[in-house]
Amino acid sequence: MHNDQPTTNTVEEPLDLIRLSLDERIYVKMRNDRELRGRLHAYDQHLNMILGDVEETVTTVEIDEETYEELYKSTKRNIPMLFVRGDGVVLVAPPLRVG
Amino acid sequence: MLLTLALPCRCVFQLFYSFFKSLVGKDVVVELKNDLRLGYLNIKLTDISVTDPEKYPHMLSVKNCFIRGSVVRYVQLPADEVDTQLLQDAARKEAMQQKQ
Numbered sequence: 001m002h003n004d005q006p007t008t009n010t011v012e013e014p015l016d017l018i019r020l021s022l023d024e025r026i027y028v029k030m031r032n033d034r035e036l037r038g039r040l041h042a043y044d045q046h047l048n049m050i051l052g053d054v055e056e057t058v059t060t061v062e063i064d065e066e067t068y069e070e071l072y073k074s075t076k077r078n079i080p081m082l083f084v085r086g087d088g089v090v091l092v093a094p095p096l097r098v099g
Numbered sequence: 100m101l102l103t104l105a106l107p108c109r110c111v112f113q114l115f116y117s118f119f120k121s122l123v124g125k126d127v128v129v130e131l132k133n134d135l136r137l138g139y140l141n142i143k144l145t146d147i148s149v150t151d152p153e154k155y156p157h158m159l160s161v162k163n164c165f166i167r168g169s170v171v172r173y174v175q176l177p178a179d180e181v182d183t184q185l186l187q188d189a190a191r192k193e194a195m196q197q198k199q
Contacts, residue, residue: 012198019194022187041183042190045197050186052178080178085171 018043018092026051028084029091033059037095038082047086054079142166142174 010016021040028036028049038051055078062071142165 015194015197019191022190023183039183041181042186044190044193050176050181052181052183079173079175081176081181083174083176085168085173087169088172 015043015045018047021092021094025095027091027093027095028089029093030084030088031090032088034088035059036082036084044086047089047092049084049086049089051082051084052080054082142168142171 018040022042024040025037026040028038028051030036035057036051036054037057038054040049041052042050055076057074057076059072059074062073063069064071
């Protein structure tokens with residue numbers, strides 16, 4: 001795709017929306033039921049990212065053998081600075097506000 | 100607990116290659132997609148130690164290793180080694196270059 005225009009500040013494609021989130025907190029949904037909330041410091045077109053002040057949430061479901069009841073558990077951990085490989089990323093959004 | 104990132108291999112993604120080169124010699128934690136944590140971008144690690152040796156006893160004797168980039172989930176980085184302002188500016192430039 002050839003583009004002769006100089007650098008522009010308008011939003012033209014989805015990755016531009018991510019550019020607007022640099023230095024902001026974002027929510028990232030990943031494969032394997034993982035979620036990240038952190039400050040976006042860098043990204044590229046593969047959605048490799050560097051996030052600071054990250055909270056990772058891993059959600060697991062345990063099924064009771066007798067009652068077949070589903071028990072949802074989530075495990076959180078905090079990581080001060082994290083490189084995330086893009087092929088695990090499913091969704092990028094501003095942080096969700098609950099309540 | 101932490102491992103030394105020796106040298107990232109070939110790169111197509113200029114931004115993260117330069118970034119990782121700046122990490123050479125520093126300690127990082129690499130988390131792989133099979134949940135094994137050792138201490139696109141391939142990574143060669145020297146002087147590794149496994150953070151949870153009981154779950155992965157087969158790594159006890161490994162001191163140096165090469166990791167295929169596609170199997171890495173995260174690389175945990177020391178926060179004070181990272182210049183966030185520089186990173187953000189570089190990401191903006193990279194995004195602009197990608198569009199053209």
